[in-house]
Amino acid sequence: MANKQNAGRLVIAIAILMIGGIITVLFTSYIIDEQEREEYEIYEDGIQTTWTPGEAQFEVEINRPTGVPMVDSGKKNYDGEAVMVRCNTCHDSKEMNLLVTSSSQLKDFHQGLVFNHGELSCLSCHNADNYETLRRSDGQVIAFQNVMELCGQCHGPRMRDYKSGLHGGMVGHWDLQRGGRKRNNCIDCHDPHAPAYPQVMPVFPPKVRAGKTVKTETNH
Amino acid sequence: MSETNQGGCGGDCSCSGGGSGGFDRRTVLKGVGATLGVAAFAKAMAPLTEWKDSTSVDEFLQMHYRELDKDQLAAVMKRLEDETKADYGADVSISDVKAQKGVKFGYALNLSVCVGCRRCAKACHEENNHDRASGNSYIRVLEMTKGSMDMEHGNADYNHAVPKSDKFYMPVQCQQCENPPCVDVCPVEATWKEDDGIVVVDYNWCIGCRYCEAACPYHARRFNWNKPEIPKEEINPDQSYLSNRIRPQGVMEKCTFCLHRTRKGKMPACLEVCPTGARVFGNLLDPNSEIRKVLAQKRVFVLKEELGTRPNFFYFFD
Numbered sequence: 001m002a003n004k005q006n007a008g009r010l011v012i013a014i015a016i017l018m019i020g021g022i023i024t025v026l027f028t029s030y031i032i033d034e035q036e037r038e039e040y041e042i043y044e045d046g047i048q049t050t051w052t053p054g055e056a057q058f059e060v061e062i063n064r065p066t067g068v069p070m071v072d073s074g075k076k077n078y079d080g081e082a083v084m085v086r087c088n089t090c091h092d093s094k095e096m097n098l099l100v101t102s103s104s105q106l107k108d109f110h111q112g113l114v115f116n117h118g119e120l121s122c123l124s125c126h127n128a129d130n131y132e133t134l135r136r137s138d139g140q141v142i143a144f145q146n147v148m149e150l151c152g153q154c155h156g157p158r159m160r161d162y163k164s165g166l167h168g169g170m171v172g173h174w175d176l177q178r179g180g181r182k183r184n185n186c187i188d189c190h191d192p193h194a195p196a197y198p199q200v201m202p203v204f205p206p207k208v209r210a211g212k213t214v215k216t217e218t219n220h
Numbered sequence: 221m222s223e224t225n226q227g228g229c230g231g232d233c234s235c236s237g238g239g240s241g242g243f244d245r246r247t248v249l250k251g252v253g254a255t256l257g258v259a260a261f262a263k264a265m266a267p268l269t270e271w272k273d274s275t276s277v278d279e280f281l282q283m284h285y286r287e288l289d290k291d292q293l294a295a296v297m298k299r300l301e302d303e304t305k306a307d308y309g310a311d312v313s314i315s316d317v318k319a320q321k322g323v324k325f326g327y328a329l330n331l332s333v334c335v336g337c338r339r340c341a342k343a344c345h346e347e348n349n350h351d352r353a354s355g356n357s358y359i360r361v362l363e364m365t366k367g368s369m370d371m372e373h374g375n376a377d378y379n380h381a382v383p384k385s386d387k388f389y390m391p392v393q394c395q396q397c398e399n400p401p402c403v404d405v406c407p408v409e410a411t412w413k414e415d416d417g418i419v420v421v422d423y424n425w426c427i428g429c430r431y432c433e434a435a436c437p438y439h440a441r442r443f444n445w446n447k448p449e450i451p452k453e454e455i456n457p458d459q460s461y462l463s464n465r466i467r468p469q470g471v472m473e474k475c476t477f478c479l480h481r482t483r484k485g486k487m488p489a490c491l492e493v494c495p496t497g498a499r500v501f502g503n504l505l506d507p508n509s510e511i512r513k514v515l516a517q518k519r520v521f522v523l524k525e526e527l528g529t530r531p532n533f534f535y536f537f538d
Contacts, residue, residue, distance in 0.1 A: 162302050174503070
């Protein structure tokens with residue numbers, strides 16, 4: 001009998017321990033859940049930063065040329081710096097041969113200008129009446145600052161992508177409610193006279209690892 | 221059976237047997253065995269002495285990131301800042317930026333314009349405080365043969381002028397999968413998916429088993445073989461606990477879409493340096509975001525779709 005009683009007590013004790021354990025586990029997991037939920041209430045420096053779709057608070061700025069482009073005259077000043085000249089320094093006084101269609105026909109200036117932009121010629125974009133401006137195909141004169149308007153005449157789908165934000169590099173904020181953004185202009189990346197993106201050497205070359213050799217190819 | 225063997229001693233040996241003076245063979249073997257055992261145990265435990273130097277008691281007792289309350293986490297980050305100061309001499313600020321509600325990050329990359337210049341990989345290397353010696357980066361730019369879509373045949377070791385006319389270039393980084401296999405295999409829950417879609421690692425909870433590295437079909441996870449070596453002046457001081465703080469040796473790390481930047485509304489570092497504008501980043505939940513326009517207007521695909529990982533990183537063509 002004594003043995004049986006002892007066994008009974010043991011069973012009861014184990015059962016109590018098990019129930020206690022289960023309750024503790026449930027309780028702690030509940031507490032952890034609560035903590036997690038609290039953590040996702042998002043505060044940063046005391047300001048709630050939840051995102052609500054709404055009006056952009058900051059602007060998207062598009063890079064623009066600061067003025068008319070300057071051309072290297074090929075001469076150096078006393079400090080050894082290249083002397084840059086404005087377009088009208090020459091174009092005001094000189095008679096231009098309007099039939100010139102490629103840089104190789106130029107004898108005085110713009111020597112070595114690489115031109116590789118489809119079938120265009122100089123006056124497709126430049127304005128013969130005032131070389132410090134550009135001219136659209138419909139004859140409308142536009143300033144160098146608005147050069148993108150000129151590019152957009154032919155590159156419609158690309159322009160559409162640019163306007164949607166799908167083309168062109170940018171820096172700044174994806175979230176315009178928290179900061180502005182600065183976007184590249186067409187000519188920040190593309191040379192208007194040879195717009196194809198040039199070949200470059202990649203940066204950050206791979207490191208040589210054990211058992212592996214890295215071939216450096218020189219052919220282009 | 222010979223009775224001479226019952227003493228545990230060979231027949232020819234010089235011991236007198238029966239334990240009467242000297243050692244019998246069994247005792248000697250036991251002694252040798254015990255000595256070797258103790259030596260092996262001591263050798264096996266030796267790393268513990270080094271570990272004691274490199275790991276503080278606080279670090280050892282630190283709880284999982286998701287179990288830390290605000291004050292505990294602040295104390296942990298303060299300790300990490302002090303350790304960075306002691307180890308690297310740099311003053312850094314480690315913060316804990318939480319996921320924003322209503323934001324789910326998506327990334328898209330235009331394969332038509334990527335030239336493979338690897339500036340993104342370099343920017344990642346610098347932004348995320350990678351070990352300078354190994355040249356680690358979360359981004360691997362693959363040179364692919366036109367017509368092939370199999371990333372396993374991409375070459376990451378090219379070093380010639382790019383782009384080559386018969387190649388295209390495909391940068392691969394963490395795809396922040398909806399169904400991340402790397403999270404499933406972690407035996408200690410040191411990696412998980414946050415509410416804004418970013419898969420993160422608690423570097424102090426990771427045991428460095430590298431299961432996740434093996435599980436990732438995009439080869440996106442990296443292991444810290446060594447304690448990262450970074451010159452003091454090159455350390456990016458803008459750090460966060462879950463992203464670019466300097467990782468300890470022996471733990472896994474991965475791309476977090478620069479969450480220390482993107483959770484503050486900024487663009488990731490790899491996007492900002494891209495010279496061709498091939499990268500588009502934004503909030504997938506915002507119907508007017510650029511990333512949603514990519515999905516709506518472009519021919520989009522994801523890597524290894526057949527695996528069912530459901531990446532939040534998209535590739536597209538013009």
